[in-house]
Amino acid sequence: MDSFNRRGFLKAGAAVSGAAALWQAAVNAQSATSHATNRRVLPMNRNWLYGGHAVPGCSAPGFDDAKFQRVTVPHSNRIFPWHSFDEKDFQFVSIYRRHFNLTPPPGRRVFVDFAGVMTAATVTINGHKLGEYRGGYTPFSFELTEYIKAGAPNVLAVEVDSTERPDIPPFGENIDYLTFGGIYREVALRIVPPVFIENVFAKPVNVLSSDRTVQVKCLLNGHPSGSMTVKAELRDDARVLAAATGPAFNEPLTLANPGDIELWDLEHPKLYTVVARLYQGNTEVDEYTTRIGFREGRFTPQGFMLNGQHIKLRGLNRHQTFPFVGGAMPARVQRRDALVLKRDLKCNIVRTSHYPQSTHFLDACDEAGLLVFEEIPGWQHIGDQAWQDLAVRNVGEMIHRDWNHPSIILWGVRINESQDNHDFYTRTNALAHELDDSRQTGGVRYLYDTELLEDVMTMNDFGFPLRPPNHPLYLNTEFNGHMFPTKRYDNVDRVMEHALRHARVHNQLASDDRYAGGIGWCAFDYNTHANFGSGDKICYHGVSDIFRIAKPAGQFYRSQCDPKEEIVLEPCFNWSQGDQSEGGGIRHAVIVSNCDHLKIYVKDTLKFEADPDQATYGHLPHPPFVLDLTGEHLEDWGDLRIDGYLNGAKVASKTLPGNDYDRELHVEPDDAELMGDGVDATRVVLRVTNEHGGARPFSTGAIALHIEGPGEIVGENPFSLAGGVGAIWVRSKEAAGTIRLHARHPYLGTKTVEIKVKAAEPEAV
Numbered sequence: 001m002d003s004f005n006r007r008g009f010l011k012a013g014a015a016v017s018g019a020a021a022l023w024q025a026a027v028n029a030q031s032a033t034s035h036a037t038n039r040r041v042l043p044m045n046r047n048w049l050y051g052g053h054a055v056p057g058c059s060a061p062g063f064d065d066a067k068f069q070r071v072t073v074p075h076s077n078r079i080f081p082w083h084s085f086d087e088k089d090f091q092f093v094s095i096y097r098r099h100f101n102l103t104p105p106p107g108r109r110v111f112v113d114f115a116g117v118m119t120a121a122t123v124t125i126n127g128h129k130l131g132e133y134r135g136g137y138t139p140f141s142f143e144l145t146e147y148i149k150a151g152a153p154n155v156l157a158v159e160v161d162s163t164e165r166p167d168i169p170p171f172g173e174n175i176d177y178l179t180f181g182g183i184y185r186e187v188a189l190r191i192v193p194p195v196f197i198e199n200v201f202a203k204p205v206n207v208l209s210s211d212r213t214v215q216v217k218c219l220l221n222g223h224p225s226g227s228m229t230v231k232a233e234l235r236d237d238a239r240v241l242a243a244a245t246g247p248a249f250n251e252p253l254t255l256a257n258p259g260d261i262e263l264w265d266l267e268h269p270k271l272y273t274v275v276a277r278l279y280q281g282n283t284e285v286d287e288y289t290t291r292i293g294f295r296e297g298r299f300t301p302q303g304f305m306l307n308g309q310h311i312k313l314r315g316l317n318r319h320q321t322f323p324f325v326g327g328a329m330p331a332r333v334q335r336r337d338a339l340v341l342k343r344d345l346k347c348n349i350v351r352t353s354h355y356p357q358s359t360h361f362l363d364a365c366d367e368a369g370l371l372v373f374e375e376i377p378g379w380q381h382i383g384d385q386a387w388q389d390l391a392v393r394n395v396g397e398m399i400h401r402d403w404n405h406p407s408i409i410l411w412g413v414r415i416n417e418s419q420d421n422h423d424f425y426t427r428t429n430a431l432a433h434e435l436d437d438s439r440q441t442g443g444v445r446y447l448y449d450t451e452l453l454e455d456v457m458t459m460n461d462f463g464f465p466l467r468p469p470n471h472p473l474y475l476n477t478e479f480n481g482h483m484f485p486t487k488r489y490d491n492v493d494r495v496m497e498h499a500l501r502h503a504r505v506h507n508q509l510a511s512d513d514r515y516a517g518g519i520g521w522c523a524f525d526y527n528t529h530a531n532f533g534s535g536d537k538i539c540y541h542g543v544s545d546i547f548r549i550a551k552p553a554g555q556f557y558r559s560q561c562d563p564k565e566e567i568v569l570e571p572c573f574n575w576s577q578g579d580q581s582e583g584g585g586i587r588h589a590v591i592v593s594n595c596d597h598l599k600i601y602v603k604d605t606l607k608f609e610a611d612p613d614q615a616t617y618g619h620l621p622h623p624p625f626v627l628d629l630t631g632e633h634l635e636d637w638g639d640l641r642i643d644g645y646l647n648g649a650k651v652a653s654k655t656l657p658g659n660d661y662d663r664e665l666h667v668e669p670d671d672a673e674l675m676g677d678g679v680d681a682t683r684v685v686l687r688v689t690n691e692h693g694g695a696r697p698f699s700t701g702a703i704a705l706h707i708e709g710p711g712e713i714v715g716e717n718p719f720s721l722a723g724g725v726g727a728i729w730v731r732s733k734e735a736a737g738t739i740r741l742h743a744r745h746p747y748l749g750t751k752t753v754e755i756k757v758k759a760a761e762p763e764a765v
């Protein structure tokens, strides 16, 4: 890794792995307008043959795979119910095979790029074992050049070990999440010239001053000759803003005087592209494109500064797993989580707990203006020297893969919540700083008195009140979580308290600039091991459920936005829900809102007026409304109407029926159109509401699904609602047309939705 960085090029080799070849880089290069004909990236996601359990000889070219199942990747080695399954079921070694024909132009090199395989992959081409890559969260590549049979059938075999191997982070002890298994991210073949651009670090420098530049470091693979040069350009779409040319393997190129630059920030996350071209004399040999943003993100004793402006960080932790398929969701679904966090939950930061997540998710964070704290795989346990070496390698792989994402402001280089280990963490920090001197490091801990080798004290603090910061640069990286697991259909007291606990912590964080802010545990409920969670293999720690549907705690996050963005008025209770402690009815009512005043009517008679609870939550942008209705005479029960006011004007109104009942089934796809590539998917939310569209948190009912057209259901069928809501995903087949999804509720009738499927290009290989 050291020589990789300092010399700026790699030796040619039969196999390179990890950061040495990057999936994202390949995708970027492919999608750019390319003049170079030498590089081709051929997606290889379809037509995999999946054989289930690996058996001896299953990677051999002639192995009989006629009975294997034809699958597309991302693929999960098993499909699961959304909870209450046996976590051992994905822990086995499986076999995937892919037949292909390829005649690369003479002299070209061929690589296979895996974006992520859980947890170890032994890759064989035409009977030649290329090696085992260990690690489920980082990309890797193998060079196939000398084994490809031009014009003849080739077979790539991947034995995927999804057991919890103690030699691979995060394993070795118990962990509070499931990793699942399979080739769960994309695969591609990459055809490149003998010397090619492996990676580009395009680092904006002096971002806030008029002499800002971009330093472009090109990492080459192969044996560059002395006459090779690199030309780099900074572009705003097609417009070239700055360019520089230099020898291929010297100091970074400096793109100077780019003129007026729009900064990347949370509201306007402006992105630019950097294109690097490799020349042999005057002949262009290779081209590589990446996206960047101009921003300066620093943790300081006064809190977090983005472009010199103080920003109180308010965010949530995200696990990358989904119901039914674990991590094996395509780009569209990965990307959508970033929007859920930014647009629905109004977060300004997410932590990728506890591992590098999909680059699709990170791309969407760049585009949405959502800051990211990304960290290496690990959970409390530190293994032996070889295990630590892998973790150090993970640091390099994470940074090499993701260093151009403007959304990433902090590298997490410590195993989450681990004990001190001076030598190990000296190495992880040194490597992070050596590869990227533009970002600070963090290392998440819960122990107060530990050795800080990172730049920022990133602390999990689950108590309340919070402990005072024990370092000038201090970020709370987890709170709540296991201290108060909450299902949406729990007793209303608990559901409201769940929202208030998040409010209390954020209020304290907002009260003191020494807290840079906080990242709550967590965004979404997630599947976990038997010795964690609620006993059904779920940690109900999310402010949203496992289907990404907000609970009242999620509505609290949403309510913190500026009303100019969205007016939020969300009661955290149901009016006709009568099992509150101490006598039923609604005695205490929490309403989260960014209104500044509420008028509350029962049966159209004004009963109460309320202001935000400034006394308890006064540091929040929008304190919740907490009403004590004890002693009120509400026996004349009827509809409750809440009108929200801002500066004296009525801006929102919500009606909660006194006589609440299941009234309507809603079937809501996130997307109206998919690509017919056999991979693309969209969530379809199933929901029962009252006549005002309000939630029915105790509603059940098995919904029978029937699908027609070029799509299939990812999920359970029939699907039983839990808490009045749930979701399945619809995945396209490799065809164009219209999917019709019919959903029949036992007593609310049938709804049908349509999703168009566009024709997709066939894969070239």
Ligand code: GAL
Binding pocket: 176, 353, 416, 417, 460, 478, 480, 481, 482, 483, 521, 541
């Ligand atoms: C933390 C841990 C998280 C999660 C959380 C539950 O200690 O870092 O991964 O387990 O507890 O509250």
